[in-house]
Amino acid sequence: MRTCIFLLAGAVIASPAHAGGGTPIPEPSNMALFGLGLTGLIVGRMIARRKQNQQDD
Structure with missing residues (x-):
């Protein structure tokens, strides 16, 4: 019973207004x-292009 109340209270507090x-x-x-x-x-x-250009040279 207490767990249910805490879960319900948590859902109400956590819900956005x-x-x-x-x-x-x-x-x-x-x-x-x-x-x-x-x-x-x-x-x-940019790094991949730079590496590709260095390999082509």
Whole structure:
């Protein structure tokens, strides 16, 4: 019985508050991870091109 009450209380506390309609705004951590991933792809391509150019010479 106590476990059920704690789980229910945790679900209520953890649920996000809905302030009405509107456009959802991405969280900063999601944007940071996206930016790091994009930067990693760009840097990886630059390194691969540089290696390829050195092998062609």
